Amino acid sequence: MDSKKSIAKVVFSIDTELAWARIHHRNLDDYTESLAEYRNAVDWLLHSFEKYEIPATWAIVGHLFLNNCTSPPHPNITKPEYDWIEGDWYKFDPCSDVKEDPFFYAPDIIEKISDSPIKHEIASHSFAHINFADPGCSYKAAFDDLNECQLIYRERNSKKMKSFVFPQDKVGNLKALRDAEFEVFRGAGVYEDLRSSSKFSKLLFTLKNIFGLANQPIEASLENDLVNLPLSNHHRLERPMNINNPYSFVPLYSKYLVLRNSIKAAIKTGRIAHIGLHPIDFGLNSEKFRTHFEKILAFIQQSSKKGNIQIITMSDIVD
Ligand SMILES: [Zn+2]
Numbered sequence: 580m581d582s583k584k585s586i587a588k589v590v591f592s593i594d595t596e597l598a599w600a601r602i603h604h605r606n607l608d609d610y611t612e613s614l615a616e617y618r619n620a621v622d623w624l625l626h627s628f629e630k631y632e633i634p635a636t637w638a639i640v641g642h643l644f645l646n647n648c649t650s651p652p653h654p655n656i657t658k659p660e661y662d663w664i665e666g667d668w669y670k671f672d673p674c675s676d677v678k679e680d681p682f683f684y685a686p687d688i689i690e691k692i693s694d695s696p697i698k699h700e701i702a703s704h705s706f707a708h709i710n711f712a713d714p715g716c717s718y719k720a721a722f723d724d725l726n727e728c729q730l731i732y733r734e735r736n737s738k739k740m741k742s743f744v745f746p747q748d749k750v751g752n753l754k755a756l757r758d759a760e761f762e763v764f765r766g767a768g769v770y771e772d773l774r775s776s777s778k779f780s781k782l783l784f785t786l787k788n789i790f791g792l793a794n795q796p797i798e799a800s801l802e803n804d805l806v807n808l809p810l811s812n813h814h815r816l817e818r819p820m821n822i823n824n825p826y827s828f829v830p831l832y833s834k835y836l837v838l839r840n841s842i843k844a845a846i847k848t849g850r851i852a853h854i855g856l857h858p859i860d861f862g863l864n865s866e867k868f869r870t871h872f873e874k875i876l877a878f879i880q881q882s883s884k885k886g887n888i889q890i891i892t893m894s895d896i897v898d
Pocket residue numbers: 642647648649652653672673674
């Protein structure tokens with residue numbers, strides 16, 4: 580692990596999942612428009628990271644690496660068996676190709692990230708966006724999913740991926756993660772406690788966000804022989820506004836202030852700001868969100884040039 584604790588660090592990890600984060604939990608038809616803009620959002624993010632010379636960790640769902648797949652879907656992978664979903668986890672897999680179903684396959688996106696002049700990290704976000712923390716996910720189901728990601732990646736790059744971001748930030752099956760030769764994962768950080776906290780605590784957190792107050796910077800720690808690099812900030816658009824999701828009512832300018840103040844707090848304490856993003860939030864209808872984010876990138880670049888902060892990817896923490 581890096582011993583230079585006195586210099587603050589900033590790391591971006593980007594959950595890149597297209598349809599895979601939506602099909603088991605929501606109605607895909609509600610997202611046709613935003614998914615159609617997904618590739619445009621990735622282009623914008625890549626362009627912006629290039630403009631401000633900032634590398635990021637792209638945590639990509641393994642199925643998106645494929646050009647195509649066939650029926651029956653992925654018979655070599657042990658499937659998780661959750662009591663909240665009937666039948667095979669892969670029942671929504673179209674078993675077609677990228678031309679037919681571009682929300683389920685995306686080798687073009689991976690190529691673009693790899694071809695960027697900025698040295699981004701390609702990391703894993705699981706093969707099929709399964710829930711690793713649910714008791715329905717056995718060791719074998721977890722390992723098979725993770726191992727499939729490594730096999731596909733190694734086939735193309737003759738090396739393994741080091742970093743992993745858990746779907747929905749639900750951390751579990753760490754032994755399988757280690758056995759599949761990953762080295763670093765993103766813990767849920769402050770959001771872990773928030774999930775199980777009272778309505779009052781959630782309201783307080785929302786108020787804190789409205790006032791633009793910083794989230795606490797994080798530090799890396801060792802867990803089950805892996806490095807946990809937890810989230811400090813989940814920077815989400817959260818639109819449309821929804822009464823069940825108080826965070827969706829936080830003004831975009833406040834979200835910008837939270838992020839900027841969180842990075843300042845990391846600089847002040849010599850700790851780490853770990854910022855999670857989703858490309859789906861950066862589509863064409865997110866102009867204001869984009870404008871604010873660009874200001875954040877400019878601020879990070881300035882801070883880096885002054886020597887106040889080091890920009891790293893997740894795997895840099897173990898290199
Ligand atoms: Zn498939």
